[in-house]
Amino acid sequence: MDPTTPAVELRGITKRFPGVVANRDIDITVARGSVHAIVGENGAGKSTLMKTLYGMHRPDEGTISVDGQQVVLHSPADAIARGIGMVHQHFMLADNFTVLENVVLGAEPRRGVALDFGEARRRIVGIGEQYGLEVDPDALVGDLGVGDRQRVEIIKVLYRGARILILDEPTAVLVPQEVGELFDALRELKAEGLSIIFISHKLDEVLAVADEITVIRRGTTVATVDPRSTTARQLAELMVGSELPSPQTTESTVTDVPELVVNGLGLLGEDDRALLTDVSFTIHRGEVLGIAGVEGNGQAELVETLLGIRTASAGTVRLGAQDITHWTTRQRREAGIGYIPEDRSRHGLLLEAPLWENRMLGHQTQAPNVKGALVDRAGARADTERIVREYDVRTPSVDVLASALSGGNQQKLIVGREMSGEPTVLLASHPTRGVDVGAQSAIWDLLRAARARGLAVLLISADLDELIGLSDTIQVLLRGRLVAEVDPANVTPEQLGSAMTGAASAAEGGEAA
Amino acid sequence: MSTSGLARRIGLALAAPLLAIVFSLVITSFVLLTIKANPLDTFQAMITYSGQARVQTLIINSAVTYYFAAVAVAIGFRMNLFNIGVDGQYRLAAMLSAAIGGNIVLPGPLHVLVIILTAVLVGAAWAGAAGLLKVRRGVSEVISTIMLNFIATAVIAYLLAPGKLAVSTAGSNNIGTRPIPASGQVPGIGLVPGSQDKVYGLIVLAVLVGVGFWFLVNRTRFGYDLRATGMSESAAVASGVDVKRMVVYSMLISGAVAGLVGIPELVGAAYTYSLDFPAGLGFTGIAIALLGRNHPVGIALGCLLWGFLDNSSQILNLRDVPVEVVQITQGVIVLSVVVAYELVRRYRLVAIQRDVARQLASAGSTVQGASA
Numbered sequence: 001m002d003p004t005t006p007a008v009e010l011r012g013i014t015k016r017f018p019g020v021v022a023n024r025d026i027d028i029t030v031a032r033g034s035v036h037a038i039v040g041e042n043g044a045g046k047s048t049l050m051k052t053l054y055g056m057h058r059p060d061e062g063t064i065s066v067d068g069q070q071v072v073l074h075s076p077a078d079a080i081a082r083g084i085g086m087v088h089q090h091f092m093l094a095d096n097f098t099v100l101e102n103v104v105l106g107a108e109p110r111r112g113v114a115l116d117f118g119e120a121r122r123r124i125v126g127i128g129e130q131y132g133l134e135v136d137p138d139a140l141v142g143d144l145g146v147g148d149r150q151r152v153e154i155i156k157v158l159y160r161g162a163r164i165l166i167l168d169e170p171t172a173v174l175v176p177q178e179v180g181e182l183f184d185a186l187r188e189l190k191a192e193g194l195s196i197i198f199i200s201h202k203l204d205e206v207l208a209v210a211d212e213i214t215v216i217r218r219g220t221t222v223a224t225v226d227p228r229s230t231t232a233r234q235l236a237e238l239m240v241g242s243e244l245p246s247p248q249t250t251e252s253t254v255t256d257v258p259e260l261v262v263n264g265l266g267l268l269g270e271d272d273r274a275l276l277t278d279v280s281f282t283i284h285r286g287e288v289l290g291i292a293g294v295e296g297n298g299q300a301e302l303v304e305t306l307l308g309i310r311t312a313s314a315g316t317v318r319l320g321a322q323d324i325t326h327w328t329t330r331q332r333r334e335a336g337i338g339y340i341p342e343d344r345s346r347h348g349l350l351l352e353a354p355l356w357e358n359r360m361l362g363h364q365t366q367a368p369n370v371k372g373a374l375v376d377r378a379g380a381r382a383d384t385e386r387i388v389r390e391y392d393v394r395t396p397s398v399d400v401l402a403s404a405l406s407g408g409n410q411q412k413l414i415v416g417r418e419m420s421g422e423p424t425v426l427l428a429s430h431p432t433r434g435v436d437v438g439a440q441s442a443i444w445d446l447l448r449a450a451r452a453r454g455l456a457v458l459l460i461s462a463d464l465d466e467l468i469g470l471s472d473t474i475q476v477l478l479r480g481r482l483v484a485e486v487d488p489a490n491v492t493p494e495q496l497g498s499a500m501t502g503a504a505s506a507a508e509g510g511e512a513a
Numbered sequence: 514m515s516t517s518g519l520a521r522r523i524g525l526a527l528a529a530p531l532l533a534i535v536f537s538l539v540i541t542s543f544v545l546l547t548i549k550a551n552p553l554d555t556f557q558a559m560i561t562y563s564g565q566a567r568v569q570t571l572i573i574n575s576a577v578t579y580y581f582a583a584v585a586v587a588i589g590f591r592m593n594l595f596n597i598g599v600d601g602q603y604r605l606a607a608m609l610s611a612a613i614g615g616n617i618v619l620p621g622p623l624h625v626l627v628i629i630l631t632a633v634l635v636g637a638a639w640a641g642a643a644g645l646l647k648v649r650r651g652v653s654e655v656i657s658t659i660m661l662n663f664i665a666t667a668v669i670a671y672l673l674a675p676g677k678l679a680v681s682t683a684g685s686n687n688i689g690t691r692p693i694p695a696s697g698q699v700p701g702i703g704l705v706p707g708s709q710d711k712v713y714g715l716i717v718l719a720v721l722v723g724v725g726f727w728f729l730v731n732r733t734r735f736g737y738d739l740r741a742t743g744m745s746e747s748a749a750v751a752s753g754v755d756v757k758r759m760v761v762y763s764m765l766i767s768g769a770v771a772g773l774v775g776i777p778e779l780v781g782a783a784y785t786y787s788l789d790f791p792a793g794l795g796f797t798g799i800a801i802a803l804l805g806r807n808h809p810v811g812i813a814l815g816c817l818l819w820g821f822l823d824n825s826s827q828i829l830n831l832r833d834v835p836v837e838v839v840q841i842t843q844g845v846i847v848l849s850v851v852v853a854y855e856l857v858r859r860y861r862l863v864a865i866q867r868d869v870a871r872q873l874a875s876a877g878s879t880v881q882g883a884s885a
Contacts, residue, residue: 309750330753339751347751350744352862357737362752364737373734396872403862404869 005068007032007164007195008053008084013062015048022048023219026062030164030195030212035186037198037210037227040239045219046199050166053197054086055079066164085162087153089169095142099135100124103156120159127158132188146294147178154185165189166197171205172462175294176497183209201239203232215239253286254472259320259456260306260425266314267298267305267480275301276480279315283425283456288447290459290471290488294500298480299460300342303427306458307339308332319425333362338418342429342460344407348414351403355395356384358402359417366421387416392442408439415443419450426450429460444470464493476500525861529853530804530811534818537845544841550834562828563821566708573704573712575820576813577777578791580719582798583816584726585636585771587807589654591730592743592763598643598658599771600795601665606635607775608669608690611786612678614779615691624697629718629776636772637765639665644764648757654764662795673786682787689787699780713777722770723809729766739763771795800847806854819843 006029013026023045030036040046052059055073063070066082073079076086093102100117103124109116121137128134133151135144141152150170157165167186171179186196186209200206206213207227214224215238223238260283267276276298283289293299304310306317308329316325319335333339339362341347349358360369360380368379384398391412395405402410411431418426431447432440447470451457461467467474468488476484476499484499542552562568582599589596610631619627643661646652673679679688701711730736741749742759750756774794775786783790801819805812826839 307751328753328755329750330755333753341751346745346747348748350741350748352744353740360737361741361748364734364741364752370734375732375734375737377732394873396869400869401862401865404865 005032006030006065007034007067008197009063009065009068010049010053011063011065013049013052013059013064015052015057015059023052023059026216026221028214028221028224030197032195033190033193034211035190035196035198035209037200037206037213038216039199039201039203039206039213039235040216044216044239046216047168048219049216050086050168050197050199053079054084054166080160080162083161083163084166085157085160085164086166087150087157087168087170089172091149091153093141093149093152096140098138098140099144099152099155100137102141102152103137103159107160123159124155127155131158131185131192133158133185145178146173146296147181150174150178150182151185163193164195164197166199168199169201170198171200171202173295175501176494177501179205203235203239206235207232252472253452253454255285255287255454257285258282258318259285259287260458261318262306262315263318264315265302265305265312265317267301267310268313274480276305276312279477279480279482281475281482283458285424285454285456286451287472288451288457288459288470290461290467290474291477292464292467292474292486292496292500293460293477295462297477299429299477301480302477303339303342303429303458303460306332306427307337330365334365336422336424338423338426340411340414340418340426340428340431342433344410344414349402349410352401354401355388355393355398355405355413356381358413359384359387359398359420361417363417363421383420387413387420391416391446408435411435412439412442415446419446423450423455426455426457428457430462431459432461432463432466464496468493468496525857526806526811529857530806530815530850532853533804533846533850536849537842540845541838541842544838545834548834548838550832555829555832555834555838558828558832559821559825563825566705567710568824569705570708570710570712571824572817572820573716574777574781575823576816577713577716577719578774578794579797579801579816579819580813581722581770581773581776582794583801583805583812584722584798584809585767585774586795586798586802587805587812588726588730588763588767588770590743590802590807592739592759593746594760594763594767595655596640596643596658596764596767596771597655597799598640598661598665598795599767599774599798600793601658601662602636602639602768602771603632603774603795604669604790604792605639605665606632606772607779607790608673608678608786609635610772610776611690611693611779612672614693614697615785617697618694619696621696624694625699625780628693628697628780629773632772632776633769634772637769640764640768640771641761644761647764648760654760673788682785687787687789689785689790691785693780693784697780698784699777701781713781715773715777715781718773719777722773723813726770727809735762771798774798800843803847804850 008028008030010026010028013023015023026049028036028038038046038049051057053064055076055078058072058074064073065071066084071082073082094105097105100121104120109120124137133155135148135151135155141149144152154165170182174182189196198206198210207230210227212224213227213230213235215222215235217239225235263280265276265279266274269275279302281289291299291302301310305312308327312325316323318324319337322335324332324335345351350361360375363369368376368383370376381398387393388395388398393405393409393412393416395409405413415431428447432443435443447457459467459471468491471488474486474488474491474496475482476486478500486496486499545552545555563572582603585599586596610628613631614624614628617624617627639661640658643654643657646657647654673688673690675681675688678690680691681688699714701714702716704712704716730739738749738754738759741752742754742756746756775790778791779786797819801812801815805815822839822843826836829836829838
């Protein structure tokens with residue numbers, strides 16, 4: 001085959017969903033043996049495009065060519081048969097299976113009716129050596145870290161014979177060190193002649209690893225650029241099509257009035273495993289305390305304990321002058337603790353209820369939502385109208401179901417709701433996750449404004465720029481303990497990343513806690 | 514929301530049950546054809562028969578009884594609780610309140626009130642046991658309520674014996690509780706014109722329970738917490754709902770309503786709980802709650818349909834068509850309505866999303882979230 005034949009060529013791809021055009025006139029050429037990045041905001045249409053290429057749905061117009069041959073992909077099985085493999089953003093692995101079992105799942109090598117694990121093991125080890133993706137085939141996936149799990153996902157795809165790899169936001173769950181390892185592996189794969197399509201919205205990473213970058217905005221390709229002659233700023237402006245927001249906090253509004261004082265907080269899991277150990281911190285009025293940490297180190301548990309969903313096994317929590325350690329969730333919420341949940345569709349919304357009923361959620365014992373024991377429909381609706389107006393929630397009315405709104409608008413509704421009724425403390429978990437750039441900067445502005453009015457904020461975020469930009473103080477959470485305090489004024493994302501993994505030189509940017 | 518939007522919402526709400534009913538009539542027709550009966554003639558006969566004032570009274574009386582059962586089930590359904598135990602709850606409640614009602618003498622309204630309160634308390638207690646088991650011990654309410662049905666059967670069999678709560682009925686080998694004296698009886702209402710037969714006086718109570726159910730669920734804080742828990746338990750917990758307490762309360766309320774199922778018959782016609790007191794109404798309630806979409810008005814319509822099918826089918830005996838054909842109709846309605854509701858629900862979610870996207874697109878050029 002002619003080595004100059006592109007691995008993948010997409011020409012004029014258009015995909016319509018009822019009422020919206022998700023992709024239109026997409027043109028992308030992926031050269032063989034290269035890393036081709038596709039960047040764009042959330043909602044720009046990257047995932048739709050990748051689903052088209054992976055055969056999960058068919059385009060309404062346009063053609064797909066693989067290795068110079070025009071193909072029609074009816075299903076992911078077709079795509080796999082053509083050598084296209086996909087590594088999803090969320091891992092699809094069975095925790096109680098070994099690496100070997102996970103890799104062969106769905107493509108089990110057989111000898112007669114029995115499984116031939118010997119052959120599979122040989123191939124997995126072979127793939128590991130060939131591409132520098134070494135993982136113990138007999139390790140239990142549940143025991144592996146995030147980086148290793150991702151390696152297993154890649155091996156899974158290679159095991160099925162993929163020559164073209166689609167990686168959907170592969171770095172979203174990784175700390176900077178693991179990102180480096182992933183990129184080494186990608187370079188290895190590239191050297192072996194594989195082609196990689198790398199989807200991301202993290203521009204520094206894209207610039208570091210890609211050979212070519214295609215920018216998607218509002219469903220169409222706006223430019224294909226060479227990373228060697230492009231800056232992150234130029235890329236970002238192509239993505240957004242306008243001026244960029246930044247999460248810089250202007251000046252400190254921290255007072256010396258403690259609002260939320262946590263002392264020696266402990267939490268045990270079902271099997272008496274310690275999920276939180278001796279967590280102590282103080283958030284003052286007007287202060288944002290950022291919690292840095294790789295996901296799964298106790299952030300969700302900390303928030304749920306502070307909210308009274310989980311019961312602490314040790315320690316005390318004080319809100320202002322009151323000891324709220326043994327309060328119920330409702331008491332805490334009535335006392336002014338606001339909550340922006342990590343997973344808005346699970347914890348923050350009733351998707352099949354109208355917006356005005358969602359405005360009541362978490363505030364269903366307070367004005368203007370209720371009068372005595374009765375729901376105040378007029379009051380709740382009027383206040384929802386206010387939130388829609390003030391927080392720029394794009395919706396035709398407050399009667400539509402929450403599920404009809406885009407993620408960014410759902411999030412703005414939640415932020416507006418939680419800022420209503422004078423909260424004193426806000427527990428914000430990933431407040432801008434999955435929202436577009438416009439909504440992101442709006443939410444940052446709202447958090448800053450509330451902080452200036454004296455709100456005490458506990459901020460948890462996987463976006464280190466956001467964490468550094470908004471926080472007055474950063475504490476690092478590792479395996480359920482606060483291990484370091486970092487001054488956001490002089491710390492880089494890389495230093496913070498080291499601290500998050502527990503590297504010895506943890507708090508270079510600040511003093512150790 | 515515009516009037517056309519409202520019209521469409523009502524249309525969508527009616528589409529599923531109507532589709533299910535039509536589909537089940539088609540299936541029933543096939544069944545009738547295989548047993549060499551003419552479907553059109555058969556349906557015609559049932560409709561003609563139900564035109565009689567006497568039959569209409571029977572239909573309404575059945576519907577009143579079913580209504581309590583279906584509302585009891587619906588209260589649980591609204592927060593994803595499956596109270597399969599309405600059957601045991603109402604039988605035990607009817608038996609004990611009949612026993613008490615037959616052994617006391619009180620002035621008129623008070624006597625009836627005692628009977629009703631006894632039924633409500635017994636039903637609530639029997640269902641509450643399942644609620645407590647769920648929150649204290651993690652026992653699925655499906656399992657515990659089914660088992661409580663059997664226990665209720667055994668308790669009734671034990672208590673309904675001569676020398677305990679039962680007396681022999683003169684001139685038959687049936688036994689039942691001591692008959693409730695006149696002060697504890699509720700006279701019927703002549704609702705159907707041109708008929709000597711009267712509908713149960715407690716139809717009034719059924720209407721009150723329906724309105725109360727609607728008000729509780731849609732207009733109160735408690736109802737909001739109940740619906741929130743049903744839609745998303747995780748979101749409800751985060752919003753401060755004490756789900757365990759809600760489970761116990763809703764089981765208590767569900768059981769209280771379940772306790773009323775046998776009362777219209779008890780104080781309106783039978784006056785005693787005997788061996789042949791109607792059983793199995795709790796399961797009818799489950800079917801009707803599904804058909805009526807857990808909505809008080811939908812349930813009322815479902816009850817009338819069930820009452821019509823159950824009573825007008827009696828004519829089939831005279832036409833050598835087995836009455837059981839109607840059970841096929843009912844079974845198919847329930848199965849297909851569950852499928853139809855889910856299809857309509859999905860269609861509705863997609864339609865709303867599409868509408869919102871379109872309205873936003875036409876309202877301004879800066880639409881976000883085209884598709885992720």
